[in-house]
Amino acid sequence: MRATEQAEPAPRRRRGRPGHDQSAILRAAVELFNRRGYDATSMGDLAKELGLTKPAIYYHVTSKEQLLGQALDDALDELTSVVTEASTERAGVTAYQRLREVVRRSVEVLVAHQQSVTLLLRVRGNSEVELAALSRRRWLDDRLAALVADAVAEGSLRDDVPPALVSRLLFGMVNSLVEWYRAEGAYDQAMVADAITTIAFDGLARHES
Amino acid sequence: MRATEQAEPAPRRRRGRPGHDQSAILRAAVELFNRRGYDATSMGDLAKELGLTKPAIYYHVTSKEQLLGQALDDALDELTSVVTEASTERAGVTAYQRLREVVRRSVEVLVAHQQSVTLLLRVRGNSEVELAALSRRRWLDDRLAALVADAVAEGSLRDDVPPALVSRLLFGMVNSLVEWYRAEGAYDQAMVADAITTIAFDGLARHES
């Protein structure tokens, strides 16, 4: 409603209100999918949220499931990048250091892509799209478990807990932050990453030293 | 189809197939709700799973939402019992001891009531029933945060991480087990509880001592 709007150069061959491109629809969709659940969110809900009609949504998007798939791919691409780098052996870098690094960088991804990661963590496998996402996710879990096993094997992690169990619990703790983290809240990303690494690697108990 | 069936004492005034009481329907419903999601599960799916018709389900149950509410109450009642006991101050028992105890007993509840707790942890607040459950869950979270704060105050937990953050991460790790724990799997309940308390309180890192 600003006066300057009329002075803007004419958009080339665009009718209707602008600003509702695919990515804006995707953002709104993922937010609704997380707030109410994928199945409980109708395309009509999404349209209303965007101030559009339902058919207008389908001008930009081919299906509800496509929106889900794009969000899951976004989360999986980011996590794959982090895990792949951490899984790569490098001269002079221990598995323990790479494990700490992947925890820290995972927190960064969860914060920066919280909406799509949240969606990923709730996938049940109800469709081809969801099954494909679960498959990619299992690959990530396997890599992380192998990294934990390497850290145990090199002697830097305690060996009295099964590595596969350590991996599940450690990244269970990391992943849980999508349930409560708010960017505008009391804790910033670095603080959360520090808290997780401190708890996981050094423990909560205060030891007299 | 066993021959002995005909020899059983006549059920008193029961026609139709027996064995589909409220609790059996609830068990099947919760299992389906978790496997496919609440909204993605139709009462027809549930009927098929039980070998009944949909109206037969409604003879035992007043609504789909009632099934959800009963499962959530089951989980919340168990967790409330555990948290209430752990929150009660007792002579000669430190907050640290009560915190370790509530972690261990939470694992027991998550294993024994995994289906209903899983459902609880996925509630989004889409209905009155879900909002009521979220309210009870917040009460539990607040009690646990207070217990962590007490343990820090008495000097038994490190004070360089905010207690509210510790509480979220610690029980985030505990709760994450509903995502992968299987009773028939490699780890029993006690092993998981030991692993969680070891990681959380003593840390993963191997320190030369």
Place this chain on the structure above:
DNA sequence: CCTACCGATCGGTAGG
């Protein structure tokens, strides 16, 4: 981008 719809399926209930 909208109005006007479709095939199907939803949770829940009628009579018997």
Place this chain on the structure above:
DNA sequence: CCTACCGATCGGTAGG
């Protein structure tokens, strides 16, 4: 008049 269901269909709404 009861318990335990069935075949069919209700009013609405889903994705498209």
